[in-house]
Amino acid sequence: MSKKGGAVTPSAHGLPSGQAGPAPRRGTDPADPLDLIGIGFGPSNLALAIAAEELDPGADRLFLERNTGVHWHPGMLLEGARMQISYLKDLVSLRNLASPYTFLSYLKAKGRLEKFVNIGVTRPTRLEYQDYLSWVAGHFADVVRYRSEVVSVTPVTGPGSTALDLLHVRVRDTATGTPYSLYARNVVHAGGGTPRRGTPDRICDTPSVIHSSRFLPAFPHRFPDHDAALDLGVVGDGQSAAEIAAHMLTHYPNAKVHLFVPGYALRATDNNPFVNEQFYRQNADAFYADDPHRRALLRTELRNTNYGAVEAGYLDTLYDITYADEVRGEPRLVVHRGCDVTRITEDGPRLNVLVRDRTGGPDRTAICDGVVLATGYTRELDPAVFAGLDPLLRRDDFGALLVSADCRVDADESLTAGFYVQGYAEGAYGIGDTLLSLLPFRSQRIIDDLRARRPEDRPSAGPYPPDHYVEKDLERVRAVMERFNFATVISADRDARVLVTHVPLVVERDRGGEHGTLIGHLDRSNPQVELLRDRPVTVVFHGPNSYLSPDVLKTDKLPTWNSMSVHVHGRARLFSGRDELLRVFNGLCEQAEPRPGSYRLRPDDERIDQLLSHVVGFEVDIHELTGRFKLSQDLDEDNRALAAADMARDLGEERRTFVADVFDLAPRSARPDDGPGSCGCTLGGPPAGTDAALAREAGQTVR
Ligand SMILES: Cc1cc2nc3c(=O)[nH]c(=O)nc-3n(C[C@H](O)[C@H](O)[C@H](O)COP(=O)(O)OP(=O)(O)OC[C@H]3O[C@@H](n4cnc5c(N)ncnc54)[C@H](O)[C@@H]3O)c2cc1C
Known part of the structure; x- marks a missing residue:
């Protein structure tokens, strides 16, 4: 940085230098973006800075604060005014008691630990809390620039990318008015209220x-x-x-x-200890997992806390x-x-x-x-700052931001850069969203999420599934989904408890986004229903799979297993309207029995109404579709043809016998009254003739 005669001049990076803080090592060029920019350096982003240092030390990050230092509600630092929370709810203790940034470490560093214990209070004065925040901030001088006001955040496409994978952050030096630009893969907005x-x-x-x-x-x-x-x-x-x-x-x-x-x-x-249990991490998580109507009721009930x-x-x-x-x-x-x-x-x-x-x-x-x-x-995104980003952010019917459990705002698929908020989604996270109690946990969640999304931090050495197993022909992928439509629907709640249901689904290719939509129904009493209410979901379609014996091949290979499966990631929505549910039922019949003249539901069938009261419909807007087709790609043409024929054979007679055994029935040949193809229909699978069709299809796929 250069400083001549006290005047602030642009640094070598093109950034204004002076007392604002360090010029960032990275981030001024979209080809070399920062991993994270934090807007504001109040308690929320201070807690994040600590969590980042302790949990993700390698990443490049920078916090931008428009004030000249950390000034926590300076207008209300009234003499004697005390915090509303215990000193143990500092920026980090509840997450990491051994952190060097706890309130107790601060007291020790200031030589007041014994004196503080001696006065016997649990709630420090606001002045002391402000001093604690400044002390913490002093340890992070290398990752914060003060008097730096963020004036706009706009998504941009970085070099070599096709998605909006960066956020362009325009900053104004509040002392000089000098503007400058930074680029980051993620922005965490903790700018407080207006x-x-x-x-x-x-x-x-x-x-x-x-x-x-x-x-x-x-x-x-x-x-x-x-x-x-x-x-x-x-x-x-x-x-x-x-x-x-x-x-x-x-x-x-x-x-x-x-x-x-x-x-x-x-x-x-009302801050009695029973009511204050709302600020336990697990109760805040339960609030987030609850349905929006119940969350709104609870928020109203707890308002006077x-x-x-x-x-x-x-x-x-x-x-x-x-x-x-x-x-x-x-x-x-x-x-x-x-x-x-x-x-x-x-x-x-x-x-x-x-x-x-x-x-x-x-x-x-x-x-x-x-x-x-x-x-x-008020806690709203400043329209002047976020005009370029807001149209890509998803909101609910009342205009509230839709957010993940990790504070990431749901966004249009074109935006792959991450936008996280702290303190702007009380409807989703509860009263604690704008307060201090949950900061240690919230910051950990954000850092964990950032790390999980960073490809180089994922544990596997290469991409998974390996590229040569990823089916590029989406027609084939969809064919598996439609023919093997008895799928596994997987959801996770806030405690990472996984719920799974197996159901037949209809693939609606022309509805929703590029990949279409899935529709299906569940028993109303299925606990997974609550996790399909405007939540992310994974669906797995299990196509054909079979053991491949080396005896089948003309080459010396170890045994393996060939398979076709499809993973769908998307967002689920519930519905219970009669027409929508009828579309599900009819779609299932048509998908299973496509031939003209096959069985079709009559809309006026009274039994349908009885059924409707027991089920709830759901649809999955498909965001991501991956076909994992492991089909002996490492073999030569001849051996692959053998592998394909073997898989087709495995789908045929042997399976029929197995099913008959499991049903505890005599083999089909011994039951002369069985009609052709009845076994396949009972299982909801493709109609008669399927074996041959699949053999053909398997042959095509491996060619
Ligand atoms: C008087 C008062 C007392 C409180 N006491 C308590 C309490 O005891 N316990 C409790 O749990 N909660 C309390 N709260 C609630 C309060 O919201 C939190 O304490 C806390 O301030 C939230 O931290 P934050 O970092 O999210 O927001 P803030 O503390 O508001 O910090 C936001 C920071 O972002 C900066 N900023 C904003 N926009 C920009 C921009 N465009 N560019 C750069 N920087 C920007 C601001 O300058 C500010 O420094 C109190 C609130 C008030 C007003």
């Missing part, structure tokens, strides 16, 4: 109306005379509102404080202040119950605060000198 303050036509944009996120720097600056007789407003009923009201009462002894709350009064946070509620002890503190005022005969806190602040307008040097009565009473106007909006944050 202060909720209402549009300027409703809530006037003046220095006297301050969001709580800017309380400490802005409020004393706007109201420097602490002895003035002011009317100060606070809008909100959460922890920040209570803390700000108490701060005003303490620091502005002659001020009247108007607290505008939507309910009857401030309420206590974080929103619109104040820590019970703090309510007492605030009330003690107001009682002392009563004793002095100078009540100063005015609680405006049951109201919404709908408008704030300037009136000379003062403010008119228009209040709507939620219980139906008349609107009122309160006059204030200053108002603090303790109205919380």
